[in-house]
Amino acid sequence: MARILEKRLLRQPDVFYFKVAAPLISKKAKAGQFVIVRLHEKGERIPLSLADIDPGAGTISLIVMAVGKTTNEMVLLKQGDDILDLCGPLGQPTHIESAGRVVLVGGGFGVAPLYPIARAFKAASNEVTVIMGARSKDLLIYEQEMQGVADTVIVTTDDGSKGAKGLVTDALTKDLGCRLPGLVICVGPAIMMKFVAEATKPFGVKTVVSLNPIMVDGTGMCGGCRVNVGGRSMFACVDGPEFDGHLVDWSVLMNRQKSYTAEEKESFEAWKKRHELMLGSAAPVCELKS
Amino acid sequence: MTDTAADQKRSAKKIVPRKTPIPEQDPKTRSRNFKEVSLGYSPELAMQEAERCLECSKPTCVSGCPVSVPIPRFIKLVKEGKFKEALDTIKEANLLPAVCGRVCPQEKQCEQRCIVGKKFDPVGIGRLERFAADWVMQHDLVDAPPVAPSTGKRVAIVGSGPAGLACAYELAKLGHGVTILEAFHEPGGVLLYGIPEFRLPKKIVSREIDLLKQMGVEISLNIVVGKLITVDEILEQYDACFVATGAGTPKFMGIEGEELNGVYSANEFLTRMNIMRAYLPEFDTPIRKGERVAVVGGGNVAMDSVRTALRLGASEGIIIYRRTEEDMPARREEVHHAKEEGVRFEVLAEPVRILGENGAVTEVECLHMELGEPDKSGRRSPRPIKGSEFRIPIDTVIMAIGTNANPLVPQSTKDLALHKWGYIVADERTGQTSRDRLFAGGDIVTGSATVISAMGAGRRAAQAMHEYLVGAPSK
Numbered sequence: 001m002a003r004i005l006e007k008r009l010l011r012q013p014d015v016f017y018f019k020v021a022a023p024l025i026s027k028k029a030k031a032g033q034f035v036i037v038r039l040h041e042k043g044e045r046i047p048l049s050l051a052d053i054d055p056g057a058g059t060i061s062l063i064v065m066a067v068g069k070t071t072n073e074m075v076l077l078k079q080g081d082d083i084l085d086l087c088g089p090l091g092q093p094t095h096i097e098s099a100g101r102v103v104l105v106g107g108g109f110g111v112a113p114l115y116p117i118a119r120a121f122k123a124a125s126n127e128v129t130v131i132m133g134a135r136s137k138d139l140l141i142y143e144q145e146m147q148g149v150a151d152t153v154i155v156t157t158d159d160g161s162k163g164a165k166g167l168v169t170d171a172l173t174k175d176l177g178c179r180l181p182g183l184v185i186c187v188g189p190a191i192m193m194k195f196v197a198e199a200t201k202p203f204g205v206k207t208v209v210s211l212n213p214i215m216v217d218g219t220g221m222c223g224g225c226r227v228n229v230g231g232r233s234m235f236a237c238v239d240g241p242e243f244d245g246h247l248v249d250w251s252v253l254m255n256r257q258k259s260y261t262a263e264e265k266e267s268f269e270a271w272k273k274r275h276e277l278m279l280g281s282a283a284p285v286c287e288l289k290s
Numbered sequence: 291m292t293d294t295a296a297d298q299k300r301s302a303k304k305i306v307p308r309k310t311p312i313p314e315q316d317p318k319t320r321s322r323n324f325k326e327v328s329l330g331y332s333p334e335l336a337m338q339e340a341e342r343c344l345e346c347s348k349p350t351c352v353s354g355c356p357v358s359v360p361i362p363r364f365i366k367l368v369k370e371g372k373f374k375e376a377l378d379t380i381k382e383a384n385l386l387p388a389v390c391g392r393v394c395p396q397e398k399q400c401e402q403r404c405i406v407g408k409k410f411d412p413v414g415i416g417r418l419e420r421f422a423a424d425w426v427m428q429h430d431l432v433d434a435p436p437v438a439p440s441t442g443k444r445v446a447i448v449g450s451g452p453a454g455l456a457c458a459y460e461l462a463k464l465g466h467g468v469t470i471l472e473a474f475h476e477p478g479g480v481l482l483y484g485i486p487e488f489r490l491p492k493k494i495v496s497r498e499i500d501l502l503k504q505m506g507v508e509i510s511l512n513i514v515v516g517k518l519i520t521v522d523e524i525l526e527q528y529d530a531c532f533v534a535t536g537a538g539t540p541k542f543m544g545i546e547g548e549e550l551n552g553v554y555s556a557n558e559f560l561t562r563m564n565i566m567r568a569y570l571p572e573f574d575t576p577i578r579k580g581e582r583v584a585v586v587g588g589g590n591v592a593m594d595s596v597r598t599a600l601r602l603g604a605s606e607g608i609i610i611y612r613r614t615e616e617d618m619p620a621r622r623e624e625v626h627h628a629k630e631e632g633v634r635f636e637v638l639a640e641p642v643r644i645l646g647e648n649g650a651v652t653e654v655e656c657l658h659m660e661l662g663e664p665d666k667s668g669r670r671s672p673r674p675i676k677g678s679e680f681r682i683p684i685d686t687v688i689m690a691i692g693t694n695a696n697p698l699v700p701q702s703t704k705d706l707a708l709h710k711w712g713y714i715v716a717d718e719r720t721g722q723t724s725r726d727r728l729f730a731g732g733d734i735v736t737g738s739a740t741v742i743s744a745m746g747a748g749r750r751a752a753q754a755m756h757e758y759l760v761g762a763p764s765k
Contacts, residue, residue, distance in 0.1 A: 028518055038475055044566065044574040045475075070574060085475040087512040216566065216575070219473050219514055220696050221483075222558035223540040228549055233542060238697060252549045255649035259551045263576035 002086035005059060007079045011141050014066040015109050016075045017051070023058035025088050031116035032094030032210065032242055035060065036218045038085035039073055046070050047215050047237075049113035049187070050089070051142075063112040063141070069268045090218045091241045094208070096120045099182030101127040103175060104150070105168050105196050107188030108134060111142045113210065114187050118149045127151050129181065131171045137162035168192065169199045176203045183208065186245065190254050197245030209245035211236045213256055228252045307410035310339040312417050321600045321631035324487045324569060328392075333373070336421040340369040343413045346405055351415060354403040356746035359383045361400060361415055368418055374431050377422040381435065384419075385459040386452065386745065388427065388494045391420025393485060393590075394742045395621045427497060434504040438465035443759045446471060446528040448515045448699065451479020452741045453534035453732030455502065456748030457755075462505040464756050469528075470502075471513040476565060479536055481741070483565040484557075484591065486598050489624075492564075516698030521706070521728065529762065530727045530755050533714060534748060537733035538696025542689055543586070547644030552578055552651035556587070556595045556690035563598050577602065580686030584608045584654050586641055587690030588618035589738075593628045595688045600631055607633045608682060612640040612659050612672045636682070640674065644687055653681045692738050699734070713737055721751030729755055 006019035025035065029050055036045045052061035066072045077083070094117050102121045106114045111132045122128050128149065133156040134140045140162065146153050155163030156171045164171055169192075172184070176199070184207040186196040193209040200207040213225040213236050220238035227236050228249035234240065313329040314320070320327050331339065343365040351361045359380055367376035380387045396402075396416035404412035426432055444467040447454045458468045476482055478495045503509065515521060515535070524531045540555030542548050559577075562568040566575035583599035585592045588611035596607040609628070611618060615637050618625055629635070638659040645653040658678035661670035695712035707715040707724035714723055714730040721729035731747030733739055 024518055042567075042573045044576075085512050087473070087475070087514060089517055090514065216558060216561050217474065219517075219698060220539045222561050223542070223555035224558040226542075226549065233544070233548070235539065238539075249549075256549065256551060258649070259578070260576040263578075267574060267576065 001082040001084060004077055004079055004081050004083065007077065010063060011109070011139060014075070015141060016064050016066070018062045018064065018074075018077075019052075019059050020062060020083060020086065021058060022060045022086060022088075025086070026053055026055045026058050026060050029053045029060060029089035030093030031096070031120040032113070033089040033091045034218075034241065035062070035086055035088030036090060036215070037062075037074070037083050037087075039070065039077070040084055043073070043084070044070055045085075045087075045216060045218070047090070047212070047218060049210070051112035051115060053116055061112075063109050065109050068264050069271045072268070072271070087218065090237060092239070094120065094185070094242060096124050097183070098124055099126055101129065101179070101181040103129045103131060103172065103181045103184045105172055105184060105186040105188070106130070106132045106142075107168055107192040108139070109141055110188030110192075110210075111140075111146070114185070115142055115145050115149070117185060117187075118146060122149055122151075126182075129175065130154065131156065131168050131175065133157065133168035133171070135159065167195075169195045172196060173199050176200065176205065180205060182206070184245075185242075186210075190250060190257060193245060194248075194250040194254075197248065197250075201246055207245040208242050209248060210241045211243060211248065211253060212241065213253060214259055227256075305344075305406055305410060306342055309342075309411040309414045309417075310335050312414070317627075317630040317632070320488065321597070324601055326491055327488050327627055330424050331417055331421040333371070333421075333425065336368055336373075336418055336425075337371060339414050340365045340418060342406055343369070344405055350403040350405060351400040351413075354399045354401075355383075356399065356740075356742045357383045357749060359387075359400075359419070364422065365413065365415070365418055368422060373422050373425045374429075377426045380419055380422060384745070385456050385749075386498055386741075387419045388423035389452070389481060389490060389498065390742050390745070391416050391418075391423055392490050392494075393621075393740075395740060397622050399742070427494075432497070432501065434501050435463055437463055437505050440467065441465045441759065443467065443529045443762075444469070444527075445530050445532065445755065445759070446524045447532045447534060448521070448524075449473075449479055449534040449536060449732070449734075450477035450499070450509060451534060451536050451732065451744065452481060453536075453744035453748035453751075454479065454532070455498070456745040457532045457534065457731070457752045458502055458507045458748075459505070460749055460752030461755060462502065462507050464752075466756070466759060467506070469508045469510060471515055471519070471524075472509060472511050473514045474565060475511050477509050477511065478565075483561045484594070486560065486564055486594050488597070488601065489594065514698065516702035521699060521703040521725075525725075525727055529759055530729065532721065532748070532751050532755065533699055533723075533728065533730040533734060534732045534744070535696055535699050535734045537693040537738045539694045540689065541692050541694055543641065543691065545641060545643050547646055547651070548689075550644055550646040550651045551649050552580070552646075552685055553644060553687045554578075554689070556585070556591045556688050557693070559595055559688050560591070560598065563602070569602055578686055580604050580684075582606045582608070582682075582684040583686040583688065584610055584641075584682060584684045585688045585690055586610045587692075588613065588615075588620060589690060589692075590620045590624055592688075592690035593620045593624040595690050596633050597628055597631060599686065599688070600633070604686075607631075608636055608684070609633055610636045610639050610641060610654070610656060610682075612638065613661070613669065614638060617669055638672065639680075640672070641687075642679070645681070651685055651687055653683050654687055655679055655681045693733075695734065695737070703728075711737070717754075719750060720754035721747060722754060727758070
């Protein structure tokens with residue numbers, strides 16, 4: 001059991017911030033790792049990236065976007081509630097090295113897990129550039145946090161409502177054209193990571209991506225999270241989640257992420273029906289996006 | 291009467307040649323539900339089967355049992371209707387009789403060596419073991435064994451599968467403080483996530499675990515050793531540690547199309563079904579309900595997977611195995627049950643690629659095999675027949691071809707000697723690893739084996755750990 005110490009709406013209407021008491025996990029967790037949560041006796045196990053780690057306070061932070069049944073159930077939890085099962089830290093931490101300049105690229109709520117990564121690279125005396133994008137300015141998260149840790153923060157929006165109009169890849173290509181960094185790390189939706197890896201390839205810059213396939217146990221036991229990297233089948237939970245973006249087979253990842261689209265939709269619809277009364281205007285429900 | 295005279299008298303009596311049949315659910319009905327296949331003996335049937343035992347003075351069956359259950363002694367008590375006493379006798383050697391009676395490969399162990407079996411069916415030792423355990427459970431007579439006064443020593447056990455549970459049981463009995471660290475959110479290891487409900491009801495596993503808790507064993511869940519805490523840190527906090535993490539990561543064939551949606555490892559398929567209970571609508575974990583399901587492999591895990599797929603609603607379940615049916619490592623009973631339930635057996639066949647459309651499996655292409663020279667295991671090794679390709683239309687493939695060593699503990703423990711394939715080097719008799727105070731046993735040492743052999747390893751390690759602990763200063 002893990003107590004929710006703080007919960008707040010991070011972005012209208014569906015992205016929430018949770019600070020969770022995890023004294024043991026917070027002492028061991030490193031940037032780039034993840035945890036698995038299970039909310040109740042009949043719940044599934046879902047992996048969530050660490051958006052912050054505070055060993056002093058004994059807490060970890062998680063960012064949840066309500067997209068399906070489990071994430072919608074999670075955002076209905078309140079401060080003071082308990083998460084039934086919290087397991088971690090899992091996966092290999094980000095390899096923190098002295099790379100000179102590091103460019104971190106984040107999209108959507110993938111910016112959150114980049115925050116502890118940014119801090120770790122900064123602490124290892126790197127110059128940190130953050131490129132973060134969203135469809136429009138209201139959808140940006142963690143901008144202030146990133147301003148507080150990075151040397152440079154470049155914001156992009158698809159509609160031009162804040163920062164540069166366009167995609168993160170446009171800003172990234174421009175940045176690489178000016179001055180090559182030692183390393184690029186990208187966390188976000190698979191399609192964005194794919195295009196970031198394609199953008200850096202001509203520049204020959206090492207590019208690390210954090211993959212998010214479907215998982216069950218998160219300890220290397222089930223093999224459900226297998227991804228194809230450099231022609232080899234790897235398990236994202238124990239070999240990753242970070243891999244060389246230039247070697248990832250993106251079509252395999254994106255196809256496997258869709259394994260249960262129909263089942264998830266059905267489960268979400270059934271849940272919504274069962275909870276119709278509960279889901280008043282206060283309950284944020286976001287439709288499943290495939 | 292001397293033993294020899296007794297033996298002679300007993301062997302002179304008329305032995306019923308066939309095992310007393312065990313009531314089972316009808317194959318047609320059971321292949322569509324998750325209830326237990328075998329219903330178990332009634333007291334009358336059990337006593338009738340026990341009568342077939344010769345009570346040999348030098349019982350060969352016992353030597354076939356990895357934990358040396360005093361078989362003739364317990365069967366004699368069944369014969370006499372003393373079922374509780376029979377179970378107590380089994381429990382001198384075996385913590386989990388309700389489990390072992392159901393899942394042990396008796397035909398390769400105790401029953402293979404049964405003297406009656408030389409001429410007739412062997413005595414149904416496994417069925418009798420199961421009966422005694424079930425009877426005592428049904429009558430609510432289960433009691434925790436006496437626990438010795440506390441030694442003040444503390445032991446950590448990594449993993450709550452059969453090796454970990456057996457080790458915990460023995461050490462707790464001897465008065466040591468035992469904490470089990472389990473990575474999953476429920477204890478039981480392979481007994482829970484691997485073996486399906488219809489072969490091993492989960493309430494049996496949870497009752498056995500409750501017994502350990504009554505004995506004072508603590509179970510900490512969601513603790514991934516190697517990540518949240520390392521073995522080195524455990525050794526700083528505890529007097530000794532036993533690593534029983536199981537075999538771990540699933541093998542795939544490395545053929546084209548294995549990344550398609552609809553290709554599962556047996557571990558994933560069974561985990562979703564068993565510990566996550568994906569077949570029950572009120573549980574959230576999704577599972578693909580395959581219409582035509584192929585399972586690659588010939589072991590118990592393959593049989594469990596294909597029979598689970600049928601119960602999930604598949605119209606056809608197909609076993610693809612590269613050797614012959616006789617070579618299958620699965621328990622005979624499981625092969626027999628699978629056939630009764632209508633599973634199709636494609637033997638002497640090996641998948642060479644999996645074909646798909648829109649990212650999902652549609653067909654598996656196989657080659658016919660023929661048997662060549664015997665290999666190291668003594669079995670004739672299969673080799674492909676050129677040009678014999680054939681395709682089977684399917685929408686789900688489950689790979690049940692074994693596992694590799696899970697890397698979490700081996701990679702995070704300092705100076706731990708490993709075998710070539712990543713399994714932990716441990717003394718066969720004591721479980722002692724290359725590290726002081728660190729023991730290991732079960733599949734993480736031997737690679738994939740059986741529940742009972744893992745329990746045997748846990749029990750032997752407990753004995754060695756006890757000998758070490760009583761002579762060592764407390765932490």
